Amino acid sequence: xxxxxxxxxxxxxxxxxxxxxxxxxxxxxxxxxxxxxxxxxxxxxxxxxxxxxxxxxxxxxxxxxxxxxxxxxxxxxxxxxxxxxxxxxxxxxxxxxxxxxxxxxxxxxxxxxxxxxxxxxxxxxxxxxxxxxxxxxxxxxxxxxxxxxxxxxxxxxxxxxxxxxxxxxxxxxxxxxxxxxxxxxxxxxxxxxxxxxxxxxxxxxxxxxxxxxxxxxxxxxxxxxxxxxxxxxxxxxxxxxxxxxxxxxxxxxxx
Ligand code: KIV
Numbered sequence: 001x002x003x004x005x006x007x008x009x010x011x012x013x014x015x016x017x018x019x020x021x022x023x024x025x026x027x028x029x030x031x032x033x034x035x036x037x038x039x040x041x042x043x044x045x046x047x048x049x050x051x052x053x054x055x056x057x058x059x060x061x062x063x064x065x066x067x068x069x070x071x072x073x074x075x076x077x078x079x080x081x082x083x084x085x086x087x088x089x090x091x092x093x094x095x096x097x098x099x100x101x102x103x104x105x106x107x108x109x110x111x112x113x114x115x116x117x118x119x120x121x122x123x124x125x126x127x128x129x130x131x132x133x134x135x136x137x138x139x140x141x142x143x144x145x146x147x148x149x150x151x152x153x154x155x156x157x158x159x160x161x162x163x164x165x166x167x168x169x170x171x172x173x174x175x176x177x178x179x180x181x182x183x184x185x186x187x188x189x190x191x192x193x194x195x196x197x198x199x200x201x202x203x204x205x206x207x208x209x210x211x212x213x214x215x216x217x218x219x220x221x222x223x224x225x226x227x228x229x230x231x232x233x234x235x236x237x238x239x240x241x242x243x244x245x246x247x248x249x250x251x252x253x254x255x
Pocket of ligand 1: 020039040041081171
């Protein structure tokens with residue numbers, strides 16, 4: 001999808017595919033593989049910075065990674081996360097969203113039910129993605145939501161309320177499948193699931209997870225399409241062995 005396209009126009013069409021990316025190369029690969037849009041997620045706290053969660057990610061870090069991603073995917077639609085504590089007030093949300101847009105994002109994504117902030121962003125011309133269900137900025141450990149009536153009804157009410165503001169996409173993370181299916185029928189925004197089942201309008205996964213950078217990371221919702229951990233370690237080991245035993249560099253690599 002191109003930067004200017006409104007994602008709501010894709011409702012009721014084919015499934016939409018999204019992936020996170022954090023740098024020039026991951027964005028280039030996502031663009032060449034023809035995914036529909038990229039998210040510069042605050043999951044960069046875990047997969048780039050090696051932290052246990054996303055709670056120390058800053059706006060400067062997301063802006064830096066957004067600039068790198070924009071270079072790798074100059075024409076693609078790119079969304080960027082507003083990290084924790086960057087949209088506590090409407091003024092903060094406006095100031096920090098502007099930073100992400102200037103860095104190259106087309107849309108911004110705060111997490112959770114922040115109705116007033118999202119309303120203010122949309123009224124001021126920002127394009128917004130909502131994110132409900134398990135949101136790493138607000139919970140300490142992963143969990144599945146919508147299992148009981150209270151949680152189910154709360155997510156429905158929050159989703160409808162954000163949808164009425166004009167969000168283009170609603171990310172649904174780790175919620176029961178029946179809730180995601182119901183919501184997908186009831187909102188005009190595209191529902192993009194991660195651990196929310198097949199009924200969503202599309203899916204999103206983290207770049208490093210899809211490609212198997214960490215063999216030990218195995219949430220139930222994750223299908224790994226490659227084992228890059230093994231590929232990369234094997235490649236580096238071969239290089240190391242060839243240097244030690246004098247096989248590299250041979251004549252062909254020498255001036
Ligand atoms: O930060 C992130 O990567 C995300 C996705 C999990 C949706 O928010």
